[in-house]
Structures are given as C-alpha cells and as structure tokens.
Amino acid sequence: MLPAVRRSPTTVFLDAARRYGEVVYFKIGPRHGYLVTNPADIRHVLQDNARNYRKSPLYDKLRVLLGNGLLTSEGEFWLRQRRIAQPAFHRQRIAALAGVMAGAARDAAAQWATIAPDGRPVDVDEEMMRLTRTVVLRTLLGADLGPFSDTVDDAWRILNQHIAESFWSLGLTDWWPSAKKRRFQAARAVLRGAVEHVIAARRRSPSESADLLSMLMSARDEDTGEAMTDEQLRVEVTTFLLAGQETTSLALTWIWYLLSQHPAAQRRLEDEIDAALGDRPPEYADLVSLPYTRMVIDEALRLYPPAWGFSRQALGDDEVGGFRVPRGWLVFVVPYVLHRLPAFWENPEAFDPQRFSPERIAERPKFIYLPFGAGPRQCIGNQFALIEAQLVVATIAQRYRLHLVPGHTVDPCPLITLRPRFGMPMIVERRT
Ligand code: HEM
Numbered sequence: 001m002l003p004a005v006r007r008s009p010t011t012v013f014l015d016a017a018r019r020y021g022e023v024v025y026f027k028i029g030p031r032h033g034y035l036v037t038n039p040a041d042i043r044h045v046l047q048d049n050a051r052n053y054r055k056s057p058l059y060d061k062l063r064v065l066l067g068n069g070l071l072t073s074e075g076e077f078w079l080r081q082r083r084i085a086q087p088a089f090h091r092q093r094i095a096a097l098a099g100v101m102a103g104a105a106r107d108a109a110a111q112w113a114t115i116a117p118d119g120r121p122v123d124v125d126e127e128m129m130r131l132t133r134t135v136v137l138r139t140l141l142g143a144d145l146g147p148f149s150d151t152v153d154d155a156w157r158i159l160n161q162h163i164a165e166s167f168w169s170l171g172l173t174d175w176w177p178s179a180k181k182r183r184f185q186a187a188r189a190v191l192r193g194a195v196e197h198v199i200a201a202r203r204r205s206p207s208e209s210a211d212l213l214s215m216l217m218s219a220r221d222e223d224t225g226e227a228m229t230d231e232q233l234r235v236e237v238t239t240f241l242l243a244g245q246e247t248t249s250l251a252l253t254w255i256w257y258l259l260s261q262h263p264a265a266q267r268r269l270e271d272e273i274d275a276a277l278g279d280r281p282p283e284y285a286d287l288v289s290l291p292y293t294r295m296v297i298d299e300a301l302r303l304y305p306p307a308w309g310f311s312r313q314a315l316g317d318d319e320v321g322g323f324r325v326p327r328g329w330l331v332f333v334v335p336y337v338l339h340r341l342p343a344f345w346e347n348p349e350a351f352d353p354q355r356f357s358p359e360r361i362a363e364r365p366k367f368i369y370l371p372f373g374a375g376p377r378q379c380i381g382n383q384f385a386l387i388e389a390q391l392v393v394a395t396i397a398q399r400y401r402l403h404l405v406p407g408h409t410v411d412p413c414p415l416i417t418l419r420p421r422f423g424m425p426m427i428v429e430r431r432t
Contacts, residue, residue, distance in 0.1 A: 070239050070240075246417055252392055252393070257404060403426060
C-alpha cells in the first residue's frame with residue numbers, strides 16, 4: 001500500500017474503512033497495522049489499554065524536527081513534562097488570556113481595512129498562521145520573534161513539506177544529500193534561532209507573569225532539584241510554538257472556507273454575533289452567548305480535522321475487535337475517516353453545524369469525533385484552541401465577510417496536518 005498511501009492517505013484509509021469495515025489490515029512497506037474505526041476499539045487503544053501503546057515510529061520523523069518533548073516523548077519523561085505544562089492550560093487561566101486573544105484578532109482585522117476597499121485578495125491561510133502564532137507568543141511565551149518574524153513562516157512551510165514527504169519514506173531519503181535537504185536544514189536553523197530568541201529575551205528580562213514559559217523555566221526535578229536543560233527547554237518551546245499555531249490556524253482557515261460556501265450558515269453566524277456583541281469586542285464571558293459560532297467550529301473540525309490522522313505501536317501483544325495485534329504492529333486512528341463514516345454521520349459530506357447541538361452530541365457514541373485525540377495523550381491545548389477560535393471568528397466576522405477567490409481550487413492535502421494544497425486566497429468584504 002505504500003505508494004497509494006503516500007499519494008493520498010486520507011483517500012486510501014477512507015475507501016478501506018467503507019469497503020472492509022471496522023478493522024482493516026494494512027501492510028505499508030515493512031510495517032503491519034490496522035486501521036480501526038469502531039469506537040470501542042479506539043477507546044481500547046487510546047484510553048483503556050493506552051499503557052500497551054506508544055506513539056508509532058512514524059513520529060520519529062517529527063522528533064527530528066521537534067526533539068524529544070511533550071508531543072513526541074513517552075513514559076515517565078512524558079508524564080513529567082505534561083505535569084509541568086498542564087497548569088498553564090487550566091480553563092481559568094485560559095479565560096484570563098481571552099482579552100489578549102481577541103486583541104490579536106482585532107489587530108489582524110484592522111490591517112484588512114486598507115485591503116478591503118480595493119478588492120485585493122488576502123492569503124487567509126497565511127494570515128491565520130500569523131495570527132495564531134502571535135496568540136501563542138503573547139499568551140504562552142510572552143515574547144515576539146524579533147528578527148525571525150518574517151522568515152519563520154517560510155521555514156515552517158519547508159519543514160512541514162519535508163517531514164510529510166519523508167513520513168512514509170522508510171528513512172531512505174533521509175540520507176540523500178540534496179538541495180532540498182539543505183533547504184530543510186536552513187529552515188531548521190531559522191526555527192531554532194527564533195526559539196533561542198524567545199528564551200534569551202525572557203532570561204534578559206524575567207517576567208512576573210506565570211505563563212507557560214515561566215513554568216517551563218522554573219520547573220525543578222522532584223528528585224534532583226535540577227531545572228530543565230537548555231536543550232530541553234528549546235524542545236518544549238519549539239513544540240508549543242508549532243503545535244499551538246499550526247493546527248489552530250488551519251482550523252480557522254477551513255472555517256472561513258466553509259462559511260464562504262454556505263451563505264445561510266454565514267448569515268446565521270453573523271446574526272448571532274451581532275445580537276450578542278453589537279459593536280463591542282468579544283470577551284470570555286460572551287462565549288456562552290455564541291453557541292452557533294461554536295457549532296460551526298466543531299463542524300469544521302469534523303470535515304477538515306487539522307490533525308487528520310495519528311497512530312500507535314503495540315508494546316506487547318493485544319487484541320482489537322477480535323483480531324490479534326502482535327507486538328510492534330501499528331494501529332491507525334484517523335479522525336478524517338471517523339468523521340465521515342455514514343454509520344455515525346448522516347450525509348457525512350454535508351456541512352451542517354446542527355450536528356453539534358447539545359441534543360445531537362448526546363446521541364452520538366464517544367470516540368467517534370476526535371479532532372483533539374483521546375486518552376492520556378489528548379491534546380493539551382484543546383480548550384485553548386476552541387476558546388481562541390471562537391474569539392477570532394467572532395472578532396473577524398463582526399466586521400468582515402470573506403469570499404473565496406472565484407475559480408480557486410481548494411484541495412485538502414494531508415501532510416502532517418491537513419492543509420489547503422493551493423492556499424486559501426479570499427476577498428475581504430467589509431460588513432460595517
Ligand atoms: C484546532 C487546534 C488543535 C488541534 C486540532 C490539535 C490536535 C491534537 C491532537 C489530535 C493531538 C494528539 C495526537 C496523538 O494522540 O497522537 C494533539 C496533541 C498535542 N497538542 Fe494539539 N491540537 C490543537 C491545538 C493545540 C494548541 C493550541 C496547543 C498548544 C498551545 C497544542 C499542543 C499540543 C501538545 C503539546 C500535544 C501533545 C500532548 C501530549 O502528548 O501530552 N495543540 N493535538
């Protein structure tokens with residue numbers, strides 16, 4: 001299956017699940033594995049028997065870029081890092097950051113005021129990337145990227161592309177010297193420079209605020225009393241910078257695309273926002289008055305889950321759905337597929353935010369809607385991302401309506417994350 005999976009993993013997995021059912025055996029290169037789509041089996045692997053699984057070796061490619069940090073590490077070390085970071089993501093603490101999130105969205109929207117009248121398109125995918133990066137930097141790391149601000153976007157695009165291409169390559173291409181590889185290394189140097197800039201800035205002027213960066217810097221090992229090494233600190237800051245900006249910005253990009261294709265939903269969203277806020281900027285307390293906005297976000301994460309698929313490797317023999325999982329085999333959990341199975345979603349290809357009304361959520365089995373994963377390795381930034389998305393959508397939709405440039409092809413491209421292959425150029429119309 002390797003060539004087909006490399007070409008389009010989402011298509012291959014979706015076809016396989018539709019044709020062969022709840023557990024599908026795959027041989028991909030030298031690796032054996034199952035795609036599982038039954039909620040009970042997913043719960044077993046991600047939660048109930050999570051101790052028997054590690055993140056799959058496919059993550060090793062990500063480790064090349066990020067190092068051994070919260071996203072990529074395992075066991076005791078992972079648990080320690082997770083405990084250090086967790087307090088920064090308590091709901092109350094995120095609530096206190098809402099003003100900064102909305103402020104960043106306002107700043108981004110203000111810049112569009114000059115573009116809107118002359119009908120020039122903006123690259124919404126790039127705009128959202130910049131916005132979510134600003135949010136992570138201001139809220140969690142209390143910093144800016146200084147001289148790296150302009151180069152980091154290109155660098156991340158190159159890194160993402162390179163890792164995705166080598167993801168299924170079994171490591172062979174990793175050893176090829178090539179112009180591409182040099183570009184990868186240059187991009188990695190930019191990212192490293194940016195991260196070092198953030199840490200050095202904090203060391204120069206320590207902050208009073210108990211943000212994520214100060215938690216990482218002040219954490220001490222319970223046994224040895226030692227702080228994290230500089231290298232470990234760099235790894236975690238890189239992890240949060242990338243995990244925090246990339247996925248949320250893609251979620252927002254797909255939301256703007258879907259709204260532009262569904263005018264009735266767009267109008268309903270605008271009506272809700274106008275009624276709840278009038279002209280004033282949204283605050284954390286307003287989120288409860290924006291339920292439809294949240295439903296639009298949930299539905300966009302269903303159709304275009306930025307983390308479209310992930311995988312685990314069995315540490316010991318196991319059984320899933322009546323099939324033997326020998327030690328070393330992989331299990332694929334693919335939200336993109338789960339979110340489109342007719343057994344759980346009526347008319348799955350259709351955009352319908354009503355699927356996420358409280359009554360309909362209650363009717364659905366758990367472990368079938370997994371944009372943030374599940375079990376102990378569930379996304380730590382889950383609430384952060386949802387609150388940020390609601391504030392950003394409300395702030396921007398209050399003032400602007402975005403239209404896809406006519407004739408532009410939108411093609412979801414499953415690299416590490418689900419990106420629009422040809423970007424998302426949109427024309428900005430001012431509402432007020
Ligand atoms: C819409 C936005 C987001 C989506 C769709 C998303 C998705 C995910 C998923 C699916 C996982 C689990 C992967 C697995 O089990 O293999 C994950 C883990 C993680 N995410 Fe997110 N994420 C989002 C936003 C964020 C934000 C805002 C942050 C931080 C500011 C973040 C930081 C992390 C970290 C550190 C992990 C690893 C957690 C661990 O293993 O303990 N994510 N994310």
